[in-house]
């Protein structure tokens with residue numbers, strides 16, 4: 556790597572010379588990528604490098620691989636990933652905002668240039684997203700959902716979700732999140748692992764409530780995600796037109812076919828389960844027990860989805876126990892370990908994720924798109940563990956790693 560800029564520097568032109576390029580969908584050898592004014596100005600064969608590249612800083616990528624910046628579709632920035640999720644929820648909103656800023660920076664340093672938050676405190680996450688957009692703090696593009704919506708006493712009521720009941724109540728709560736700055740909506744359709752006293756396959760919202768949430772979110776043009784583990788809750792959400800099933804441990808063969816037909820994404824969040832079941836020494840026993848109940852069926856369900864040809868998007872559930880921010884590279888590796896090809900797993904963390912989040916300017920390396928790029932020393936398609944070592948990270952053309 557030759558000269559790179561420091562944080563806050565106005566993005567100049569930069570040229571990635573003779574790299575392996577994963578453009579979000581396929582791989583090209585001996586490629587060149589020219590970045591100017593925060594966008595991808597040119598991409599093609601390095602031997603046809605355009606004249607404009609002459610004045611650009613050369614990002615010496617020889618032997619390296621360039622990919623779009625990674626996208627994590629499921630994080631909780633107000634949480635650090637301590638052993639007890641519920642205990643972590645006992646901080647004030649101002650303190651949660653400070654954690655949110657620090658966690659956003661961790662994401663960016665790991666090569667994650669966009670995150671979607673699926674539930675925090677009050678309007679903390681949308682406000683931090685605003686501060687990032689305004690350039691007050693450095694962070695990835697942040698798509699906030701505000702608070703998740705859950706039924707009274709449902710999963711998350713005591714941590715990341717707001718309690719709401721009835722179709723009218725759900726519509727109002729969706730509008731309130733959007734008014735607070737949310738650009739995505741999250742509903743909690745079933746029980747969950749991290750809330751004591753609610754079984755994982757408990758069906759929470761009624762079909763009418765789910766339909767109201769989906770209709771209202773789509774009316775405003777934003778994607779809506781459902782936390783859904785039990786089969787009835789998953790089916791209710793898929794049939795109502797939800798954009799993504801988060802977790803999805805009980806996706807049946809029939810539901811998988813329906814997801815394929817409708818284009819519903821699965822965001823499997825394998826890292827969240829691993830973080831819980833691999834740390835029985837300090838994660839609360841009720842959570843370990845529930846995690847162990849579902850981890851095998853989650854893997855079976857994931858493979859059913861692959862066989863049915865559904866699309867996957869990368870989401871870590873970062874902020875849950877032993878699941879720190881910046882773990883999208885590990886989630887990609889987990890998806891490969893559970894049966895997805897490396898190419899599809901990397902697409903899940905780039906082009907598929909951009910489609911799910913409805914942000915066409917990111918997720919692929921094409922002329923005119925935002926220059927959110929990562930340079931890796933080794934090709935992650937040969938060895939996904941290469942994703943743990945980003946050599947350079949650009950967000951909108953600005954070099955944010957190395958920080959100089």
Ligand SMILES: [Zn+2]
Nearest residue numbers: 629631673872
């Ligand atoms: Zn979550």
